[in-house]
Amino acid sequence: MAPDRWPRLNRRRVRDSSSVVMFDPGRSARAVPARGRAWSSAAAVSRTIALICAVVLFSGPCAADPWGDGVQSFTAGAFAGFGQDQLPWIVLGPPRGGGALEGSVDALSLGNGGIVTIAFRDNVLFDGPGDDLIVYENAFHVGSEDGPVFDELAYVELSVDRVTWVRLAFDPDTREGLAGRAPVFSRPRNGIDPLSPEAGGDRFDIEGSGLTFVRFVRLVDVDGEIADVGDLVAPGGKGGFDLDAVAAIHSGALALISGHVSSAGLAVERARVILHPAEGVRRYRRRTDADGFFSFSRVTPSGEYTVRARRVGLGKAAATVHVDMTAVEADVDLALAR
Known part of the structure; x- marks a missing residue:
């Protein structure tokens, strides 16, 4: 242009x-x-x-x-x-x-x-x-x-x-x-x-x-x-x-953290997902799609991140993932429980 x-x-x-x-x-x-x-x-x-x-x-x-x-x-x-x-x-x-x-x-x-x-x-x-x-x-x-x-x-x-x-x-x-x-x-x-x-x-x-x-x-x-x-x-x-x-x-390269949220083996739509670095105060938020999928792109590959998911009435779940300069992609499945 x-x-x-x-x-x-x-x-x-x-x-x-x-x-x-x-x-x-x-x-x-x-x-x-x-x-x-x-x-x-x-x-x-x-x-x-x-x-x-x-x-x-x-x-x-x-x-x-x-x-x-x-x-x-x-x-x-x-x-x-x-x-x-x-x-x-x-x-x-x-x-x-x-x-x-x-x-x-x-x-x-x-x-x-x-x-x-x-x-x-x-x-x-x-x-x-x-x-x-x-x-x-x-x-x-x-x-x-x-x-x-x-x-x-x-x-x-x-x-x-x-x-x-x-x-x-x-x-x-x-x-x-x-x-x-x-x-x-x-x-x-x-x-x-x-x-x-x-x-x-x-x-x-x-x-x-x-x-x-x-x-x-x-x-x-x-x-x-x-x-x-x-x-x-x-x-x-x-x-x-x-x-x-x-x-x-x-x-x-920046990292990619993605995954799925489920409950009783079924995908959960519009679950709230929060990504929180182990070191740092800023949190990132997403909502799952109809297939329960979520994705955080352009993530700083600085080590450990906590991924938390929640859906009212279905419960919550959390997991820890690791991304660094040698491993810039991470996938996690979160099964909600009350």
Whole structure:
């Protein structure tokens, strides 16, 4: 689909820093109060890609790529504006770096204090050897490749469930641990592997975060709390951190937990099924279909989960299942009993 056919934003509303812009590729964008729940995804794109793979290429599902798949939420800060008319697409997929001396224009300006949350929907970032995450901004050297870096910085925050967030440690003096410090050299068709160190961007090892898996990356413009060169330039609509792309160096498949609910050997329709991770507070809910079947897709393969089923008048049941990086599917049968 051509960029000029993608959904456009109501610019008068997205420039209000008290609003959160919500994106759904299949609908028009809209702004809601910042306290409201933000939801968006690149689901339409994922479904289209899957259809092409399965129907046109006759090759089954496509392997998940390492790139961020959706903009979960975006809160515009002061002097934001640039790139918003191309959301969410402008921050999805591989980077389009401008090199050492020129910042990319394929970027979203967060504005001073702006916040954007990127979601991995068809894959999960996991803690592997060395660096695990890359954030691509549009930093560049001023004057020459040996000149100072024009940087606009952001804190990096991680979550597996959008309930608990961890901010990566950083040094305010060296800026180590912040995003927005390194130029980006990789762009489509220039021969530089975007996941390689030669590609540029800011690389992070999540080992010290206490997280094994990451599904959401939140970037928060430092808003003057840490000085950067961008503070010295009249921002116009290009204020704050500028996001080009986000990538998972260590990217794995999500898990599938499914099964059936029965009572006295018969399938139970509309039984309530709850999936609860052994570690974590977020629960996921489903209802069984006419055959008693339920399914939880895109599950983080983080170990043990408890599956509970209940139907008023028929009783309840529970079981524990295990999914990990080597076993991403689990099936369970739950027989209700009073």
